[in-house]
Amino acid sequence: MTLTVAIIGSGPSGMYLADRLAKKLPDSQIDVIDRLPTPFGLVRAGVAPDHQGTKKVINQYEKLFSQPGIRFLGNVEVDRDVTIAELKQFYDAVVIATGAQVDRKLGIEGEDLKGVYGSAAFVGWYNGHPDYRDLTPVHHHIRSAVVIGNGNVSIDISRVLVKEPGEMEESDLCEHARAAIHNAEVETVYLAGRRGPIEASFTPPELRELGKLESAIPVIENTALPDDLPDWVDTSVPEGRVRSKNLEIFKSFQELDASSAQKKIHLLFQASPAAILGNDQGEVRAVRFERTEIDGNGKATGTGEFFEVPADLVVTAIGYRSRALAGVSFDDKRGGYPNEDGLIEENVYVVGWGKRGPSGTIPTNRADSFQVADRLIADLGDGQSKGGPEALNRLLVERGVRVTTAKDWQLIDQLEVNRATGPAPREKLTRVQDMLDSLD
Structure with a gap:
């Protein structure tokens, strides 16, 4: 079975979901979309800077982007550059993996x-x-x-x-x-x-x-x-x-x-x-x-x-809420997406903190994402692929979106490592425009 899946968010939940889908459905086409030019969500921007051992999980995630059928599309923001409704037209399944980004x-x-x-x-x-x-x-x-x-x-x-x-x-x-x-x-x-x-x-x-x-x-x-x-x-x-x-x-x-x-x-x-x-x-x-x-x-x-x-x-530091996306049911009181074991509506799913609330550790997200991936596969059965990546490519080109790729991330990553002083592992680029300018 060949499926096309759009994953919104490249943090742990999204990456574990992509990993599971790729292993279960090696012929699938998976696009991991992030609004920032850089991937990996809270591992990069939420884990404490003096917990470098925890951040090494990024090495595992990076290997996914070298696999055929898995793409990173950075600097693409849902509700700004593309809508959920459009993604539903392009892909067999859409998965929200944006976490909980707003302070309670x-x-x-x-x-x-x-x-x-x-x-x-x-x-x-x-x-x-x-x-x-x-x-x-x-x-x-x-x-x-x-x-x-x-x-x-x-x-x-x-x-x-x-x-x-x-x-x-x-x-x-x-x-x-x-x-x-x-x-x-x-x-x-x-x-x-x-x-x-x-x-x-x-x-x-x-x-x-x-x-x-x-x-x-x-x-x-x-x-x-x-x-x-x-x-x-x-x-x-x-x-x-x-x-x-x-x-x-x-x-x-x-x-x-x-x-x-x-x-x-x-x-x-x-x-x-x-x-x-x-x-x-x-x-x-x-x-x-x-x-x-x-x-x-x-x-x-x-x-x-x-x-x-x-x-x-x-x-x-009393907890977080998810941000609502246009056209998707959202529980404003709870600050998350109403779902049944990850299913929000037909062919639209949620994983991670948006699904269960801001709790657990990185390994918790792994188990959660695997369960939702297995449900997605069972739900879609032998459905016919919609061939979504090409349609999304055309749309983003028409709208003039500067999309960053996994190769672009590698360039940003190396630049940050080179900018470090002393024993520091990196000195990050902290503005989107600086990241994009470094690629030109």
């Missing part, structure tokens, strides 16, 4: 103050995502930053803010962010969440990193760690074992000497953000929290007791 809001007073950013924007800024290149979230007078959220993204942000220059030499932290962060000399980070240490969504490897920083020490101040796990934690399942390991790590933090630390990461548990406070210039100056209490099932509820933490910068 806290819904509290003060979120619009200067100095308040969502984690998608902030991480995108220091990772060189073109959408956020011109933000200026970090400036010279920042001393205290508040990061709201008890997940790995909040750990990444906190860690990057307090690492010494030498600790980031082997990262691909972009130069504009590197200079701003190091000149700011952030002294204190408050990593805050409404739940307790047992309920936090950290994973042990990321949490453990906080205890190995050169100049910063993690400090637990407002919550007493329990001697043992509560009854609702089942250590016979992976989630329970993670909570058990995290408790051990938290206890190890208490053994560190923070008295002479140059920088501190204050782990604020049972602290629910109630308002972000500003000064007369409309700049953030503090965050007001309500203390919470944890019930026997691990749920947090407010106590009516409030306290304030000073802040020159606030980053919220």
